[in-house]
Amino acid sequence: MAIENLAFLIPLLPALAFVITFFFGKKMYSGGALIPIGAIAISCIISVLITINLLQNPEEVVHQSIHWFAILNLGILIDPLAAVMLSMVTFVSLLIHIYALGYMSHDPGKSRYFAETALFTAAMLGVILSDNILQLFICWELVGLCSYLLIGFWYQKPSAAAAAKKAFLTTRVGDVMFLTGIIVLFSGIFKVYNGNLPEGIYVLQFSEMFNLIPQLSAMHTTILGFEVSQLTIITLLFFGGAVGKSGQFPLHVWLPDAMEGPTTVSALIHAATMVTAGVYLVARTFPMFMGAPDALIVVAYVGGFTALFASTMGIVMNDIKRVLAFSTISQLGYMMLGLGMGAVVGMEAVGVSMFHLINHAFFKALLFLCAGSVIHSVGTQDMRQMGGVGKIMPITFITMLIASLALAGFGIPGTSIGTSGFFSKDAIIETTYLFAEHTGNYLPYIFGIVAALLTSTYIFRLLFMTFTGKPRTDYGGHESPNVMTIPLSILAVFALLFGGITKKAFNDFLEVTFENDFVHVSMEHLAELGNYDLVHGAGHEPLFILWLPVIVGVAGLVISYLIYYKKVVDMSTIVSRNNPVYKLLYNRYYQHQIFIELIALKITYGLSLIGEFIDRKIIDGIIDGISDGTIAIGETIRKVQTGVVQSYATAVIAGVGLLIILLKLIVEVQ
Amino acid sequence: MISMPIVSLMILVPLIGAVLTLFSKTKEQTRIIALVSSLAPLVGALYMIMNFDSSTPAMQFVESFDWVPSLGILYKVGVDGIALPLVLLAAIVVPATIIYSWGEDKQPNQFFALILALEAGVMGVFTSLDFFLFYIFWELTLIPMYFLISIWGGPRKDYAAIKFFIYTHVASLVMLLGIFALYFAAWAQSGIPSFDIPYLLEQFQFLENTVLRDSIFLALLFGFLVKMPAVPFHTWLPDAHVEAPTAGSVLLAAVLLKMGGYGLFRVMLPMLPFTGSPKLMISILAFIGVLSILYGAMLALAQTDLKKMVAYSSISHMGYVTLGAAALVPLSVSGAMFQQFSHGLITCLLFMSCGSIQHIAGTRIIADLGGLAQKMPKLTVLMLFGFMASLGLPGLSGFIAEFLVLTFAYLTLPGYVLLALLGIVVTAGYHLWAMQRSMFGVLNEKLGHLHDITNYETISMGILALLVLYFGLNPSPVLDMMTTNAEQIVSLMALAGV
Amino acid sequence: MTNYMLLAPELVLTLVALAIMLAGLFFGTKHKNILGYVAGMGLFAALSLTIGGLAVNETLFYGTITIDALSQFFKIVFISVSLLVTIASIKYTEGNKNTDEFFTLLLFSTIGMMVVASANDLIVLFVGFELASLSTYALAGFEKKNPKSMEAALKYFIIGSLSSALMLFGISFVYGMTGTTSIPGIAENAGALAASPIGLIAVVMLIAGFGFKMALVPFHMWAPDTYQGAPTVISALLAAGSKKMGFVAAFRIFMVALAVLSPNWQTAFAILAVITMTLGNVVAISQTSVKRMLAYSSVAQAGYIAIAFAVMTPMALAGGILYTLSHAFMKTGAFLVVAVVGYMVVSDNKNAKDIDHLDNFKGLAKRMPLTAFAMMVFVFALSGIPPTAGYVSKFILFSSTIESGLVWLAVIAILNSALSLYYYARIVKYMYFLPAIGGKVSEPRPYAVAIILALAGVLIIGIWPEPFVYWAMEAAKVLMV
């Protein structure tokens, strides 16, 4: 039996594990953790086997589909893009689950934890495997739900409950855009077929969607005076969804707060997997973006800006996990930036960006797990209370150092020597340079370079503040158990080596994502639709350009070293509430105030209170007024009945007289 | 084969059950009789579904005989793809409610009898094919509900019950006016007096007078919209819900409101193409739908009472029904029908959650709650499930309905749909905010001793949750029935040349 | 040859009445109870005879008496009401030494109403009217130690005689213009009346005369006082029986005799109907005495029936006629319930005041479940909620109003019936939702039987309306010649 036929098990096994663990986990060993671990391990094996098969024949993608209801289907598609994602997600998820065995061992709700993470993994795998946009959206939402549940895992903490809500709501804004995108897309398809959808074809399958790109891009609507193609609208709406899920500006606000969940959750969801769903979405629908270069530019700018913007905040955070959270946002920004270069480099944009995504998953998971290890041992997340942790936790320190180097992108250009982050990030920066050369627009490139400097600065600041120097408080920790350090070490190996080993193969593998049995899209053709040319020839940039990212990385290291290790500058003067720049950064550009207090509370809640007033006072007031008025009239009229019989007689007689006159008048009028 | 009068039995069995329950002696006996006689319609509904031919929009299982021949009144019942899912819904919700209310101590025999009487009325509304009969059942549902609110209700039950009663009664009467007008106009037209619904709907298009047609349409529409309820005719609903006992709220939201939507599909849509200005009517419907969605969601956000919030969420969700119906695209119409079905299940779950909280914690004011999840994990899971379903989480039935409505309504009413999409965020907002403040966070010590929900409550809510999940993953069983009828309804538009 | 059998119901009742009167002289107070049963049997016999003669259409005695579907229908109404009242009165008059007078007068008033139903001549009509009135004047004052009862009788009497005088005055003009008292004769000669101003005067005076019985505003003012003060069983008779006499007389006079003047009286009835139902309902809302509330409700109901005159289509007439039958059962039942509650209150506390106060209905569902249920059905029927007689009648009546194009009238009527729900539901609320102030009480059997019969009537008409609708239509045909 071919392994492909088992593909459906990949998301199903973790889902089953969720059911079993959720309902029966409490009575099992370690909260039933072994069931999800086993399930994910099998999924991981299947994924890797399929990926290996696929590496041989990239055209023979796995595609299975069944009818769902109405005009919709459920299906599985494993092409190179999905394959690498699958392997990465199952693998990282597996490691993190194993790590959590130790990390969560004392938590009373651990069976719930493992159930939810299993569900999360299933949902994420569902996102990756979907062969149609709607199924992708469904799993996408489930991922959001799991994130909500896991961020709010310690629900008794008000801050955790609030963070969970914020995460769900913020991503929901993006989701609505995504859904709108699907709706607009469907109506576009509907129009293409003139209202007669062909029988037996599921129009929301990617293959069908991509086939209709030319027609969609030919449809134009006018919005606010601009003539925009339908395709641009759809892709921008899809990107809106990605912005929410992948924490891009301005919907990134939930991600730092999401650190309220257990650290393993942060590692799993908010670093390695879930947040990359947005990037994956853009990559998955990349042919559509290719047909709409305007949308790609937006992707690039948003990504680039986010990369820079988030890293500025990373510098001033004192919470170890928050630094990493901003780092995640920033790195996701890089990936978007990379994708946004598609209008120049074509499929290579997907390659570099996905490459960074995979590498980032390894080193960011590692960073979080190391941080978790530190927190587990030290009992605080505030770096100001740490210091000198490296001495008591050597393995953690070393793995953390590797991860930091990878994040900062240390390596030697032109060779295969370097951390994995180096290869992928450099590749992105190189493509931005290509873009700049080609279009004369240097802004994305500048974003990338400056962000790289800041990245290096904040991550080494974290390293110095946490692991070096003397303990600033009396915490008394110890090295974590093996069940935690072994996953760390495995991840460290990947963080260090994966990039260098797979660099070339990876790109080639992804290059053919959209050219196979299931879907065949010609990038050149799309470029024609979008009115631009594709450029080939990355890697032929001037030496200076190749070295610049490394140089700024080292510069960042030096800056941190001087300030946080050597303490050449007295930080207390800068770190002060009177310093407006620091204040701005520390308060995260007042996003909380803007999003929560202004938009959520003042405007939305205010509007709803006005509605409540209308309901109670005006609508109900009218209704109650009618009833009260009637009763009052009744009370008045009944007094006419005085009880004196002559008055009754008078009424009769007057009635007769008046009736005669009235009738006379009416009859005469008639 | 002489077929069993299955539809009549589904009306009659609960009614007989109600009488038996009323006169039963012990609490135990009462509950068993109630459960058995409410399960009988469920068996009937399942039987009908199994033998249902979803490839035809025609009425099936029809029973008909003359009732008042001098006025052309028939006793005629039957089901089609519009009615059967709702019959099924009622047949599911009522037993669930009875199981949920297993521990009811206050006059249980009357309580269960009223629930069963309500079921009979609702079954009658969904199956009758004669306006006279339809109206009788329509009004009959009012009385048990009035009693449920008035006897087992909360502190302001008097106000709420009478408001519910009179408000909806006025609407019904306006609807009755419309029925009269239609009846006589058709009589004058064809010379045959008849209250037969399909016949009258068919005759409607031949009426010469445009103003008459529009007035009939609007009068009937008003009756149904108040029942749904649609903004701005909704204010009876929150009051009724807040004061009603849990079982009452459940039935009110899950079944009674559906009568309004049912009327929309059964009566209004087939008429709509033949009104004087179908475009205008569609705009009115769509506007009311979107207004309900947004306004209901906004108001839900402002509520301090959990149950009231759910009540407003019902208004918001029923807005999708109106919107989907107005779009007149086959799948948007069947999406709207599915929304009725799905909302019935989901809202049932939500009101049960609210009821349990009220019952155990003694209050539903969100600000007075907090941290209940620590003491009531089962309830929290079920309630969270319900909330997620309600905010349209994919994989659950609410999403299917909302997706179909939004996607297909966009084809004809893009502007309205875009506005409605805004509501989704607000919907998520109030659900999550309420969840955060009531179930999560620090346990409010003032609440005293708390325990988790009983097994009966868990079972009934669990069954509902499973159904929500089932129909979320596999909507075809009910959706296919609806689609045939939806297509037929929409085809009338073409017939009218609109 | 005159078929005297057609007058058998009246004859039977007269004989029974006389027999009771005579028997009363010889029976001791203890045994007078049996008189009630005799009266009941007499009424039952009359009812059977009347139903037996349903399909007849004949005029007797030189054309002064007509037996047709209309008269038979109304006779059934009158006899049914009297029968119910009689059954209930067996308990009411228990131990009263004037039982014989009570039942004699009751039967006489029934005969009076029946004569009116059959009248085909103004003289017969007037005499019948007076017979029914005079007997009921005395009956209203039957509790002669009770100042309220006497006051009720006095007010009823004064306004009644005023109305009689007005009616007679009106009749005199009709006679003057047409030269005959025979109803078909008037119909032939009414052209002159229609052409002259005096026609309008005559019509309004007749309306005032009948309006007094029907309790149309502004001729209704005696009604609340009298219904409240009179013995409750008699209130039932007045509201359910004697009120209908006004309608049947009006049907005959206006529809048949004065049909050519229809522009006048149609408008008049439309105006009066609107004022009557609105005022009746609005004022009923603020009443605390159930009897008074029912009285106003009865005023409002008269307003609904009066719509039939304004619409004047066969369907509307059938609706109006059916409504009288339904209303007879609903109203009798409701008043009898009040009577039972009064009995219950008095048996709780001999010196109870305000025995018809709404507070006495508190928790009635627990004290007397059957009565409470019946009352609920009656009030819901009165407000027109299916599946009751009230619904069917309103359905036909209002729908025919729409048919004839008087949509505004139908809308007002329908809003009024929604409004009426407010106070009807309040009674239900008191019975079912408020705590009881005493233990369970079992209804005296006669009351219970009467109430169950009324309940059966209300529900049977509601659920199986076909025969009743048919009869009502047949009766309406008589008027549409």
Place this chain on the structure above:
Amino acid sequence: MLNKSINAVVALLFFAVVALAVVSTTWVTVDELPQNVADQSNIEAIGVLIFTQFVIPFEVLSIVLLSALIGAIYIAKGEVEQ
């Protein structure tokens, strides 16, 4: 007195309306009344009418009188005994 003046106005209104109608109506009358009234007695004619055409009202009238008798006696009767 206000009350009385209202009553007077009502009465006058009534009178005015009826009188106006009476005056403005053209009454159909026989050409000439019988000249010598004393000559012809109408008692016989009345008697015949009462016992032929109007026998029913006559019979009913007897019941009316009986009923008035019973009613009046019952109500007016003083309660001599207990």
Place this chain on the structure above:
Amino acid sequence: MIPLTYYLILSTIVFTIGLYGIMTQRNGVRLLMSVELMLNAANINLVAFSSYNDDMSGQVFVLFSIALAAAEAVIGFAILLSIYRMRDMIDVDNINLLRW
């Protein structure tokens, strides 16, 4: 020949006096008298019409009407008598237990 209208005006005047009496008189006996006046006004009409139409039924009607008026008066006086026993007065405007 006296025109018919004269009789009619007379009867209308009598009727109006009766009406005025019923509206203003407080004494129950006077009320009854007023009612008799009104009935008699109608009787005048009937007799007048009967003569001028040469139709006997009007006069028969009057006979009936007179008998009925008597019966009515009997009942009326009985009620007044009973009230007088109870209250020692028959001023109808004080009899207002039942109102509103």
